[in-house]
Amino acid sequence: MSAARLFLLQRASAAVLAVAVLVHLATILLAVRGGLTAGEILGRTAGNLAWLAFYLLFVVAAAIHAPIGLRAILREWAGWRGRSCDVAMALFAALLLLLGLRAAWAVYAA
Amino acid sequence: MSDTLSVSVHRGTSGARFDRFEVPRLPAQTVLDVVTWIQREADPTLAYRFACRVGMCGSCAMTVNGRPRWTCRTRVETAARDGRLTLEPLRNLPVVKDLVVDMAPFFAKWVKAEGVFTPRADLGADFAVVPPASPARAAADAAVECIGCGVCYSACDVVAWQPGYLGPAALNRSWTLVNDVRDGGQVARLAAVASDAGCHACHSHGSCTQHCPKALSPTASIAGLKRAVLRAALRGEA
Amino acid sequence: MMRAHRNHAGWWAALLHRLSGLALAIFLPLHFLALGTALGGADALDRFLDLTASPLVKLAETGLVLALALHLALGLRVLHVEFLPRPESRTRTVVAACFGIGIAVALLFALNLTA
Secondary structure, eight states, X not given: OOHHHHHHHHHHHHHHHHHHHHHHHHHHHHHTTTOOOHHHHHHHHTTOHHHHXXXXXXXXXXXXXXXXXXXXXXXXXXXXXXXXXXXXXXXXXXXXXXXXXXXXXXXXXX | OOSEEEEEEEOSSSSOOEEEEEXXXXXXXXXXXXXXXXXXXXXXXXXXXXXXXXXXXXXXXXXXXXXXXXXXXXXXXXXXTTXXXXXXXXXXXXXXXXXXXXXXXXXXXXXXXXXXXXBOTTXXXXXXXXXXXXXXXXXXXXXXXXXXXXXHHHHOHHHHHSTTOOOHHHHHHHHHHHTOTTBOOHHHHHHXXXXXXXXXXXXXXXXXXXXXXXXXXXXXXXXXXXXXXXXXXXXXXX | OOOGGGOSHHHHHHHHHHHHHHHHHHHHHHHXXXXXXXXXXXXXXXXXXXXXXXXXXXXXXXXXXXXXXXXXXXHHHHHHHHHSSSOOSOHHHHHHHHHHHXXXXXXXXXXXXXX
């Protein structure tokens, strides 16, 4: 993938994450008062299509954003460049997508 | 305040040898005055560069107490508040000897970034009319005063971490040409700055802008290149 | 030993942006695994949440919230620097504001933990 394409994906996913993280931080700050329980989390997310859609979008954006950022760190600080690094980052993206979609489903279907 | 400066100067090419000199302090002394005193009075084998000595040519650039700067425009009383100076050659460039670096790789990257003007084929016989206040020309003018001194290149950590990175000066120059309506090499130029070693490697640390002796902002120029490449890509050209 | 040419606001901003991003990237798979325990029902998730009761974990959570808020604020600054046609003016103020927002959010989180 070209540097220009990676840049576009990174900045576009950042824009999505900016909104998602603001919502997420607000939710966290409110939810954590008086202690956090499964009942409280699931009471909000279980069977709620809006939250599911939100978390799915959140996961996809994060799965794009984090590996591209990590790739820059590995190239510049660990000297790991080339195809093997790109493949590793693609695998990391797949991992985040998989685990993230699973987590979003877990709190929806509980 | 003591009447001598304690000056440590890099010698040779290894990065390991530093020679110490005690240099008499003088009022309004610049670091260039100090280096010149050392070469004339203490050690004639010291190699260093300078030319205009009045802040116009950029030849005297070197690392002074860890910062890349022009020695002719660096006052001792500002740079060496505790009376000690460490002088090293510019970072990120091969050392020729002592305080002298080989600027060839720096300028090679200017060429690689297509920082060279090529006239458009369809300009015709008349002068090109370029209003100075037009947005493109204003953008070019804001970046065009670069004299290729190498300070930004030396300050840049991405150059240090990614040796192929074209660097702030080369990209800044390309930006002025991207905004030059008389230039016909835009396709090749955008391809050059959009390479793996191009503008997208910049993380906007801003060390280049922080250290530029002409108060230019390569950070802003490189951001402009990122936008130009994006626009071209979205239009299907890149 | 800090290199002198790095000692300016923009560089600190970039460093903290990178380090906070790294921390979040490492944390994220673990976060997803934790939430995934809900596949075993509310009890399974509660059992996991019980593990997070210790003060050390609460401190780590505050650190993560700090990392998230900081990465967001500094990231918004990067988007601003890259997409606005003018050079950034008042870098020190903007960077200080980003750090301030990060710390404020983390403090609010820590205080809400005790609410």
